[in-house]
Amino acid sequence: MTEQTLIIPGDDINISEPTSHMTLGPNILHNIENNNLIPTTSGFLNVQTKKNNTIYYIESNTKRYIPNVNDFVIGTVVGTISENYRVSLNDFSTTVLLNQLAFPNATKKNRPFLKTGDLIYARVLRSDPDLEVELDCIDPTTGKEGGFGLLNGGLNFNVKLAFARYLLFNSNAEILNKLVSKCQFEIAIGVNGKIWLKTDDLKTTIACMTSIQQSQNWSKSEISNKVDAIFKSSGL
Amino acid sequence: MSSININTGILEQVDGSCIFQINSTKIISSVTGPIESSRIKNEIPTRAYLDINIIPEKGVSSTRESLLETKLNKILKPMINLNLYPRQSIQIVIQVLKSGEFRDYSITELSTIVNCVYISLLNSGISLKSSFLSSCCVILQNNEIKLNPTIDDLKSCKSNHIAVFNLKNAKTDELIYCDSLGSFSDDQFFKVLNYCATDIEHNNEFIRKSIANTIEKDYIWKFQ
Amino acid sequence: MSETTQTTKLHSIRFSPDVLAKISPELSLQRHLSIGLRSNLRKFEEFKNVSLKETGTGRYDDDNNNNSCILGSSIVKSGSTTIICSISASLIEDELKSINDYSFKLDHDIISNDLQETINEDDDNSFESVYVTVKTHSGNGSKIPTLNEQNISQQLYDTIKHSKLIPSKSLKVNLGYLSNDEPTTTSTTTTTGGKKKFKFILRGDIEVWSCVGPIFDLCYASLIKSLKCVKLPLVYINEGLNDINTTSTTTSTAKRDLLSDSKIHYDLKLNTGKIGWCVTYGIVDIDSSVVNNTSDDDAMDVDDCKKSVLLADLEGESEDSIEKRMTVVRTKDGNLSQISICTDGGFKITKEIITRGLELSKRRCSDMINKY
Numbered sequence: 001m002t003e004q005t006l007i008i009p010g011d012d013i014n015i016s017e018p019t020s021h022m023t024l025g026p027n028i029l030h031n032i033e034n035n036n037l038i039p040t041t042s043g044f045l046n047v048q049t050k051k052n053n054t055i056y057y058i059e060s061n062t063k064r065y066i067p068n069v070n071d072f073v074i075g076t077v078v079g080t081i082s083e084n085y086r087v088s089l090n091d092f093s094t095t096v097l098l099n100q101l102a103f104p105n106a107t108k109k110n111r112p113f114l115k116t117g118d119l120i121y122a123r124v125l126r127s128d129p130d131l132e133v134e135l136d137c138i139d140p141t142t143g144k145e146g147g148f149g150l151l152n153g154g155l156n157f158n159v160k161l162a163f164a165r166y167l168l169f170n171s172n173a174e175i176l177n178k179l180v181s182k183c184q185f186e187i188a189i190g191v192n193g194k195i196w197l198k199t200d201d202l203k204t205t206i207a208c209m210t211s212i213q214q215s216q217n218w219s220k221s222e223i224s225n226k227v228d229a230i231f232k233s234s235g236l
Numbered sequence: 237m238s239s240i241n242i243n244t245g246i247l248e249q250v251d252g253s254c255i256f257q258i259n260s261t262k263i264i265s266s267v268t269g270p271i272e273s274s275r276i277k278n279e280i281p282t283r284a285y286l287d288i289n290i291i292p293e294k295g296v297s298s299t300r301e302s303l304l305e306t307k308l309n310k311i312l313k314p315m316i317n318l319n320l321y322p323r324q325s326i327q328i329v330i331q332v333l334k335s336g337e338f339r340d341y342s343i344t345e346l347s348t349i350v351n352c353v354y355i356s357l358l359n360s361g362i363s364l365k366s367s368f369l370s371s372c373c374v375i376l377q378n379n380e381i382k383l384n385p386t387i388d389d390l391k392s393c394k395s396n397h398i399a400v401f402n403l404k405n406a407k408t409d410e411l412i413y414c415d416s417l418g419s420f421s422d423d424q425f426f427k428v429l430n431y432c433a434t435d436i437e438h439n440n441e442f443i444r445k446s447i448a449n450t451i452e453k454d455y456i457w458k459f460q
Numbered sequence: 461m462s463e464t465t466q467t468t469k470l471h472s473i474r475f476s477p478d479v480l481a482k483i484s485p486e487l488s489l490q491r492h493l494s495i496g497l498r499s500n501l502r503k504f505e506e507f508k509n510v511s512l513k514e515t516g517t518g519r520y521d522d523d524n525n526n527n528s529c530i531l532g533s534s535i536v537k538s539g540s541t542t543i544i545c546s547i548s549a550s551l552i553e554d555e556l557k558s559i560n561d562y563s564f565k566l567d568h569d570i571i572s573n574d575l576q577e578t579i580n581e582d583d584d585n586s587f588e589s590v591y592v593t594v595k596t597h598s599g600n601g602s603k604i605p606t607l608n609e610q611n612i613s614q615q616l617y618d619t620i621k622h623s624k625l626i627p628s629k630s631l632k633v634n635l636g637y638l639s640n641d642e643p644t645t646t647s648t649t650t651t652t653g654g655k656k657k658f659k660f661i662l663r664g665d666i667e668v669w670s671c672v673g674p675i676f677d678l679c680y681a682s683l684i685k686s687l688k689c690v691k692l693p694l695v696y697i698n699e700g701l702n703d704i705n706t707t708s709t710t711t712s713t714a715k716r717d718l719l720s721d722s723k724i725h726y727d728l729k730l731n732t733g734k735i736g737w738c739v740t741y742g743i744v745d746i747d748s749s750v751v752n753n754t755s756d757d758d759a760m761d762v763d764d765c766k767k768s769v770l771l772a773d774l775e776g777e778s779e780d781s782i783e784k785r786m787t788v789v790r791t792k793d794g795n796l797s798q799i800s801i802c803t804d805g806g807f808k809i810t811k812e813i814i815t816r817g818l819e820l821s822k823r824r825c826s827d828m829i830n831k832y
Contacts, residue, residue: 006448008358010367010403027363029317040317040363042447044455061454062361063251064269092271094324129322163457175457220460299614306611313783314805340621365805392585396622410808416799417622419734419791422818425799426811 007045007058013037015054025057026068061162065090065192067127072168074156074190075135077118085114087122087135089192094132098122102136104145112150119151119196121188151188154198155205161193163216175215178227179208183236207234238384240439242446244359252360256352259384261336261344263352267360269326284321286312288328290349293335304342304349311350311370311400311413317363326362328353341390343372343398343415350400351443358447367403368412369440371432372396375420381428383435395420399432406440408433478777485781492778493746493769500775507739507824508773510538510678512685512831515546519722520691526722532690536682539775542669545682547590547662547690551633551718554657586628589621590687592664594679596671612676616664616683619789623734623797626662626687630729633658633695635718658718660692673774676787680738685832688735690728693720735832736791737825738798741817742771742782745807768806768813772820784809786817790825 007013013028015037024030025046029038039045043060065073067089075087078095085098098120103112114120122135139146159167167173168189179185183204188196195212199205211227218226240258247253252267270284278285288308290301308328316326330349337344350370357364374385374393382389390396395418401408414432416425481488481499492499502508515533519525533546592613595605605613620626635658664686666679695718745768770786771779783804789797796818803809 006451008367008444008447009364010405010409012405027361029363038365040365041361042358042451044451059455060361061451064271064361066270092268094272129320160454162454166457216457219456220458299610302607303611303614303618306607310783310802314803340618342618410803411801412803414799414801417618417797419624419793419795419797421795422815425796425818426814 005045006042007039008042009039011039013039013045013056021053023053023055025055027058027060028056059162061160063161063193064093065161067096067124067133067192069124069127071124071191072189073122073124073135073192074151074188074194074196075120075122075192076156077114077116077120079116087120089190096124096133096135098135098137102134102138103149104138104143114150119154119156121148121151121190121196123148147188151196151198154186154196155209156194156196157209157213158193159195159213160216161191164189164193164195165191167195167212174220174223175212175227178223179211182227182231183208203234203236207231207236238435238439240442242355242443244355244446244450250360252356252358252362254352254355254359255333256348256355257334258348258351259336259344260334260386261348262332262334263330263345263348264333265328265330265349265352265356267326267328267353267356267362269360269362270321270324271327273323273325278325279323282322283318284316284324284326286316286318286328287325288312289330291329291331293332300339300342304346307346307413307415308349308353311368312353314412315365315368315402316357317365320363328356337385337387337390341396343374343396344385344390346370346415347372347398347400351439355443355447359450365402366409367440368400369403369436369443370398370400370413371435371439372398373428373431373435375418375424375428379424381424381431383431394418395424397425397428397432399429399436401433401436403436403440406437406444408436481776481778485778488778489744489781490747493744498771498775499778502773502775504769505772505820508538508775510536510681510828510831512536512681514685514689515544517546518689518691519693520725531692532686532688532728534682534685534689536678536685538678538773539672540670541672541675541678543666543675543678543682545664545666545679545686547664547683547686549660549662549690549692551658551695551720552661554632554659587621587624588626588628588631588659588662589617590626590662590664590683592616592666592679592683594666594668594675596668596675598671612679615676616666616679619680619738619798620683623736623789623791625684625731625734627729627731628659631660631662631692633660635695635697658695662687662690672776673780674740674785677738677740677773680736680789681828684735687728687730688832691725692728693722694724694726695720733793734791734797735829736789736797737821737828738787738789739772739817739821739824740774740785740787741820742774742779743768743784743786743809743813744771744782745784768810770813770817770820786814788817788821790818790821792825792829794822 027039027041027043029040031038037056039058041058041060043058046057046059048055073089075089077085078088079086083100085100086095087098088095100111122137124133125136126134137148139148167176168191183199185208186198197205197208199208207230211230215223238258243255245253246255247266250266250268255264273279273285286309288305290304291297292301332345335345347370354368371383373381373383374389375381375395376389376393385393395416397416398414400413402410402412414429475483513535515535518530518532519528529548530546531549536543594609594612596609664683666682668675697718774780774782784806785802787798787800791797801809
């Protein structure tokens with residue numbers, strides 16, 4: 001992160017070099033008439049310059065996830081419609097589609113069978129506001145499974161969207177590093193604010209969940225002590 | 237001088253929420269959305285539908301509340317990027333906790349509702365075109381303009397006014413909505429608009445600080 | 461499909477103006493305005509003619525109509541729209557006034573030091589309104605008032621209330637006697653009315669036929685016209701019961717035996733300076749890319765590429781889509797009693813356009829106020 005300033009709708013975004021290429025990320029719209037950038041929500045303005053390209057986006061915390069292509073998400077299967085599963089990414093949001101053949105090596109005869117209530121880890125394949133959003137469970141680079149698919153067992157819980165993004169995109173996030181030193185666990189993080197966690201026994205699972213959920217309200221320096229305290233109080 | 241108290245994000249189950257208190261008027265509001273429309277009728281092919289519900293301090297909703305809902309709809313419609321969420325609904329629920337005025341008036345309620353919903357919308361992350369705030373005032377018998385009227389001011393006033401402006405770089409830019417009732421002259425009307433605009437800019441300093449606080453609290457895990 | 465090099469021609473679909481107005485009201489509006497015309501062939505700032513009449517079907521308008529409960533009514537016509545407004549009244553006990561009443565306090569031993577204040581608190585500062593029900597006949601047969609109807613009703617109530625048109629004392633009931641000897645000659649001294657105070661509550665019923673645009677203006681006009689001709693009945697207590705009242709044993713039965721006279725009446729006193737005329741404008745942005753500068757511009761700058769114009773008395777489907785509107789009620793004394801402005805996210809509402817609207821309302825008001 002190169003620069004961070006607080007911004008709310010109605011504020012001007014200064015374009016440093018108007019000649020170079022610009023990429024607009026979430027929460028910024030482009031006003032064609034006067035060539036201005038319009039922030040659409042309150043948050044931290046992020047400006048990143050890479051080679052010839054400047055990326056502008058506003059980092060903002062929300063609770064509701066709006067699908068974007070190539071996002072990794074955790075969804076719950078809520079039904080079947082002809083060739084597709086209906087998957088819920090958010091409570092009360094419009095459900096999205098997952099084709100029954102959108103699994104590696106799936107054929108008409110040989111395909112994974114999902115029940116209502118199953119959790120899946122998937123990638124957003126298509127998202128257009130005028131069409132239904134579609135997911136798939138294939139790693140686009142290898143064509144293999146790549147960690148996607150049915151999540152068996154474990155525990156699913158919600159965190160803030162911004163926090164989920166942070167955990168997913170920072171492989172050495174402090175809280176996860178700390179937990180690694182405490183116990184063994186499997187984790188899947190969806191940018192829709194859902195985290196799936198699996199450990200060997202229930203006590204550890206609950207201790208991990210509490211640590212992750214509560215660490216949203218801790219600063220980095222507090223993590224180590226507080227995680228220790230949680231594990232201690234659960235008798236681990 | 238008006239005393240403002242803001243408490244953001246207090247409700248867990250909705251996307252954005254806020255308690256906004258200014259003098260003796262207190263409002264709690266929640267925003268959920270974009271969500272699936274509950275009725276086919278509310279699915280608009282090109283934009284989101286605004287589902288606004290105002291619950292009064294006492295008793296059940298009446299025509300007064302439905303008029304307030306219509307007015308709020310008129311204010312919010314040009315301020316939200318509704319075209320980003322076709323066929324979806326944005327549900328806004330407002331509960332008046334303290335009205336601070338008689339039922340024959342609705343200015344302090346409406347202006348507090350507008351401010352409260354604005355912060356809830358920011359909290360929910362729904363795409364806004366611009367910031368907007370509202371202010372209200374009365375013209376007293378001695379032709380003095382009084383901002384943020386008390387219940388006694390309303391009783392004896394000649395006219396009551398509410399104005400909503402949008403903010404560009406913390407300066408009031410454009411008139412979004414205004415409603416004036418009573419007896420007043422053309423000049424007084426323009427004067428009132430200027431008074432409200434100044435008041436909004438003044439309140440904005442505090443409100444902006446409060447928004448900044450909320451965001452910093454949200455990102456506490458980023459800091460050492 | 462054959463694989464030849466034939467080119468397919470896509471024909472543009474043509475819609476007749478009324479169909480286009482339904483499909484794409486904004487486009488239809490822009491097309492019309494760009495050549496300086498409105499779909500109803502009026503000029504931008506030209507108002508529609510309105511005719512106001514008393515219907516003369518009230519209780520005291522006709523000798524044969526003595527059982528009618530309508531105290532004042534009017535019929536308003538503008539273009540194809542017809543609005544009939546009738547006003548009736550009911551009596552209620554004015555509880556607040558009773559409590560503040562000196563004799564009431566004397567009876568209930570609640571006379572305190574602030575008595576002086578409560579008695580001096582005059583009615584001059586309080587004003588009443590009319591409870592209105594608006595019904596638009598649009599052929600859908602629905603019995604439930606639509607949101608729009610509810611809003612117009614509430615807006616009319618608010619506007620009348622805050623415009624201070626009806627002073628509370630105009631609706632106070634002066635109770636009289638009914639003497640058995642001469643049934644029609646009654647005395648109207650307030651002291652005889654006993655401890656209870658009564659007041660009239662006015663109710664307005666507005667029925668709208670074939671509306672073609674916003675109807676608030678016309679509803680307001682019809683309501684004012686009706687209010688101007690309201691004749692309130694003389695109310696008296698039956699003599700027999702009056703005797704019982706004086707013994708102060710059964711006071712609660714008195715309410716039932718209030719009679720309103722079928723002949724004797726008096727006019728409702730209005731604050732005549734506060735009678736107003738309401739105008740609603742649509743504010744439309746004319747896009748310079750569509751405008752060919754052929755319009756016969758009155759009071760518009762052609763140089764300005766982004767301009768807004770006022771459209772008076774909106775009419776028809778294409779103009780109904782305008783969300784940027786301005787409603788002004790100007791009263792006889794030259795003041796304003798209501799302004800509402802709302803925008804649609806288009807061009808900025810400038811001070812000039814508001815001033816223009818207020819100016820027009822002044823002219824329109826002075827033209828129309830005498831028609832009441």
